[in-house]
Amino acid sequence: MVTGTVQTESHAAAWRIAASVADPEVPVLTIEDLGVLRAVMLRGDTVVVDITPTYSGCPAMDTIRDDVILALTAAGYENVEVRLVLSPAWTTDWMSEAGKRKLSQYGIAPPSGRAAISSGPIRLAISVRCPRCGSLDTREVSRFGSTSCKALFECRACLEPFDHFKVH
Template structure:
């Protein structure tokens, strides 16, 4: 079965959008983060892109929206509509394994475990592994790090501070 021109264009549009970097953590793409939710046809032949913020009120969303529009228009997509989708709320469960690996390599402790859901026990992190030396002898310095979605930690073994991406 041969794909239609619309399917091919949407596939290409998704590939383009998937490469858009997160402005706060440039080693991650919005696809790595799970912020990119959908790329679909719009009315009149345009492209609609749905994104979900990691936090409501996330200041990076305006920059992400602009970067998506710039990336698509640079590749010949003239009619681009980027929509903010708040429900369901973003969860760290949507992050890719590759994104978690990139976070660790960048020096940010990735979220571990699964986000709390309406049923079952709520998991609490007892400790966070230092992305620099791998030690579990760490402590939370501040619930909020460089951005709202991260907490600031300190490693007691290597004495390095680091961000930890919170499980949401």
């Protein structure tokens, strides 16, 4: 671990380093943008990082764990523990607004609305806006896109296919 720093400064630095790790499936997003980074704690000489998968069995979690460890050890933190936290389950509500903008600029339609709350009304998406031309004249081609977190859509206006991050 980096020595000679005040714990709060070291904690903030550890958070910034972990937060800068890119998502391996959507590299324009960091794990902080995605809401996968849940906590960074200092316990003695160990940095403990909690991450939550976007869905159970997400194959990117091993890579994210390795990238977090690599980033923190490269910055001088000798002992790093990355824990996979499954509860509460990840939701698109945890994505940052900056992350949603980055998705759209990258050509992936960001989730719209918020995840359904079991005690309230369930919101339905009337349409998904094309991230390329902005048209609402789109259709779902496949419930699963390039990853299980996304659905494949097609824009009827510009005829381009695009992924849509599903709300969940």
